[in-house]
Amino acid sequence: MAQYTIHNIRFYDFHPKAIQCMSYEDETSRLALSRADGSIEIWNCKSRPFMQLVLPGDNDSSVEALVWCRGRLFSAGLHGFLLEHNLASREVTLRTPVTGGPTWCLTLSKDKKKLAAGTEGGYVCIFDVVDEGVVYDRVLEKQEGRILHIAWHSSGDYIVTGSVNCVRLWSLKEGRVTRCALGASNRKDEVIVWCVGILDDMTLVSGDSCGKVCFWNAELGTITHSVQTHKADVLTLAICVDQNSVYVAGVDPTIVQLSRVETNTSRGKVEMWIKGNQRSVHTHDVRALAVTATDRVYSGGVDTILTLSYYPPKIVCKFPALPPLGSISVAQEAESLLLQYSDHVELWRLGASSEEGGDSGTFLPITEDRVKMLELHGKEDEVIQWCAVSPKALWIAYLVQGSLRIYHFTPPASGGQPRVQRVREMSRAIERSHQILWLSEARLASASVTGTIQVISVSGSEAVMEKELTLEPGHSVLQMTCDMEGKTLAVVDDKNTITIFDIEGGKSAVLPGHSAPCTAVGIHPLSKEVVAVYADMSIKEYDPSRKRYTAFCRKHLNEPSPELVKKHSVIQRVSFDPDHPDLILLHNDSAFVVVQKGKKAASESQERAPKMKKVMSGSSLGKGEDAGMGAQLSVIRRPNQVLLFSQVKGKAVVSVELNPLQVMDHLPSPLKVKKYGGT
Known part of the structure; x- marks a missing residue:
């Protein structure tokens, strides 16, 4: 296998946010979860779970509750609105005010025709879910105290809510509270009921700040059973x-x-x-x-x-929490890196060493340290959602609430200062976008919110739309990648379709369908063959010119490699080395994976490389007598979390990593529990 110089990037100051709430939909096998910064992550769990897309938040957003309803996603928060999110455009399509101000919880009726929201003011608001959105139905009798959690009975006639010192059962036919039970009548301190549920037999379930889970008789309003499950507050519950x-x-x-x-x-x-x-x-x-x-x-x-x-x-x-796509962009020819934060982007030039070789796993002396070339800030209230840098690092683009910002960057001359000039003349034909990709210098691909892919040319201080590429009606872009020349574009959409575009001539090919969703795709810089990796860890190599799988794929990639299947993470990126066309470079959140064609598979694991702590293991990708002569798969495990791994210029690769201890340092102290033999 070829030797590479690895740039270990560990200065990306990425701080994952706490998970606030989540909702799972069995019909579509999707999980929606919100984080403390107001963003919503959509995880595809059809095969093995992976983060498929992110709905960005902003400084004023707050997501306290999420609900799926027939493939539609609703959320509520401290802003006091019921929101419906469009997963195709990543935008909010509906904002309905909720009586009672800040909203803490949502629930859906079993027939999926009604939504109920519990608010800070003690109101329970009922909405009808229709094709056009939601329609206000009614509000139930106001109660004292905020509604912290809410659940709907399967019959649709009863709703149970949790508040301070109280579990209430509401009759929707009568529109009032039929039973009210105290959380703890024998305590002076208040008991907060954080979560509630209701079973088909009208048994109420509640979890409170005393660490107890109580089961209630709905008819009598009394506790039938109580279990001390925890030593502190019970914040959430889920019923099978x-x-x-x-x-x-x-x-x-x-x-x-x-x-x-x-x-x-x-x-x-x-x-x-x-x-x-x-x-x-x-x-x-x-x-x-x-x-x-x-x-x-x-x-x-x-x-x-x-x-x-x-x-x-x-x-x-x-x-582990990962930065969303578009947070890190690599300028391969300039050996530079663009890092995105919520309020600014940073352009870094990678370091260099005078030594080109050495034993595997050794650290090379740094003769030229990394340099921050540029720090570009947005306006005060702007949240940057996506960033991209051109191959020579002369053009920088980022998105703010779908609006495209493009800058021309002039590197500093000897002893001078860098110059940045914003492209202010934007063609009116350029639409709002949720994803961008530099095809080449001064040529950009933008995935618009309407579902088209716009090719934009930039010259001087002007950006003009050159052409539009269209997907099938109803399809939306999830990720894009292009070849090194910027002439071929591969697009993965939300219908699990991979479309190959010849940018000059239009659509050229559509890859055959696969049972599992695609997690990463790449285009070979020389042969233009497309390599797609799926959530079931299948690797497929497709020839767009012949519109069929390659002979190598049909012979050696029929089944996923056992080395990949035994891990639960998915492949996040595909890259190639033009100097070694027989190599396919992959990575997941904890390892690099190298597929080498025409190589006899190793029968035993290779030795651990000193200092780098690499673990190399070889395995055959195919079956049959000559399968071992076809390909070798090598896994290089990393001690840190891998955020991005990509080939750069020459024999160099860049690896952006995050030490898990850095994440722990920014977390609050956990609950202290005395253990046997400890203090």
């Missing part, structure tokens, strides 16, 4: 589909499963709830839980990590 299990978690981050059992007593059979499996998969407060129809539990909270766990068998998959 069969309603025989309830999962709870909170400030004490242990996820506890409560199971329904029947015991024989002197009075006959009595139904009880007992503690079952406990999962310690988080280090800090768990704020959100979601249970699928197959009893898989998604959880998240202050530690910023999304976790999937289920039993049996005992499986725990952790997905």
Whole structure:
């Protein structure tokens, strides 16, 4: 395998945000979760979970509740509006005011025709969900105290809410509270009911600030069973589909499963709830839980990590927070890096070493340190959503609420200062966008909110739309990539279709469909073959000129490699080396993956490289007598989290990494629990 010089970039100051709430839709196998900065992440969980797109937030946004309704996503927060999000354009298409100000919770009726919102002012607002949006129906009788959580009975006739010192059951037919139960009548301190649920048999479930989970008789308004599950507040609960299990978690981050059992007593059979499996998969407060129809539990909270766990068998998959696409852009020819933050972008020139070779895994002496070439700030209230730098780092572009900003950058001469000039004359034909990509110097591809791909030419102080490329009606761009010459564009859309465009001639090919969604795609710089990697870890190589898979793909890429399947993360990027056309460079969140064609597969793992702590393992990608002569897959595991790995100029690659300890340093202190033998 070829040797490369790796630029280890560890100065990207990326701070993941806490997970606030989440909602899972079984029909589409999608998970929506919100973070503390107001952004919403959409995770595709059809095969193995991966972050498919991000709905950016802003300084004033707040997402406290999320609900899926027939493929449509609704949210609510402290701004006091019920919002509907368009996943295709990444925009808010509907803003409906909610009576009572800030909204803390949302729930959906079982027939998915009505939404209910609980507010700061003690109101429960009911909305009808129609094709055009939502229509205000009515508001229930005002109660004292804020509505912290809300749940809807399967019959559609009852709603249960949680507040301070109170669990209320609402009758929608009568429009008033039929039962009111105190959280703790024998305590002087108030008890906050953080989460509630209701079973089909009218059993109410609540989790409170005392660390208890209580089960209530709805008819009598009394507690039938109480379980001390945690040592601190129970913040969230989720009820399984069969309603025989309830999962709870909170400030004490242990996820506890409560199971329904029947015991024989002197009075006959009595139904009880007992503690079952406990999962310690988080280090800090768990704020959100979601249970699928197959009893898989998604959880998240202050530690910023999304976790999937289920039993049996005992499986725990952790997905660290990653910056969204468009946060890091590489200028390959200039060996520079553009890093995006919420209020500014930074252009860095990579360092260099006088030595070109050495033993594998050794550190080369730095003769030219990295240099921050530019720090470009937006306006005071602007939040940057996407950034891109041209191959020679002469043009910089970023998006602010869909609006395109383009700058021409002139590197400093010897002893001089760099110059930045904004392109102010923008053609009116240029539409608002949610994604951009530099095809070449002064030529840009922009994925507009209307679903088209606009090719924009930039010259001097003017930007003009050159042409439009169109996808199938109803399709929206998820990610774009181009070849080194900027003549071929590969587009992955939300319908799991990969379209190849000859930019001069229009659409050239559409890749065959695959059962799993695509996570990464790349175009070979020499052969123009397209390599696509899917969520089931399948790798496909396609020849657009012949409109079929290559012979190498049909022979050696029939099944996913065991080396890749045993890990739960997906491939995030595909890149190539023009000097070594037989190599395919991939990466996930913890390793580099190199596929080498025409190489006999290694039978044993290669030795650990000194100092770099690399673990290399070879495996065959195909089956048959000569499969081992076809390809070799090597995995180089990294001690840090890999945010981006890409080939740069010559024999150099850049790896942007994040030390997990940096994330932990910015988190608040977790709940202190005394352990046996400790203090």
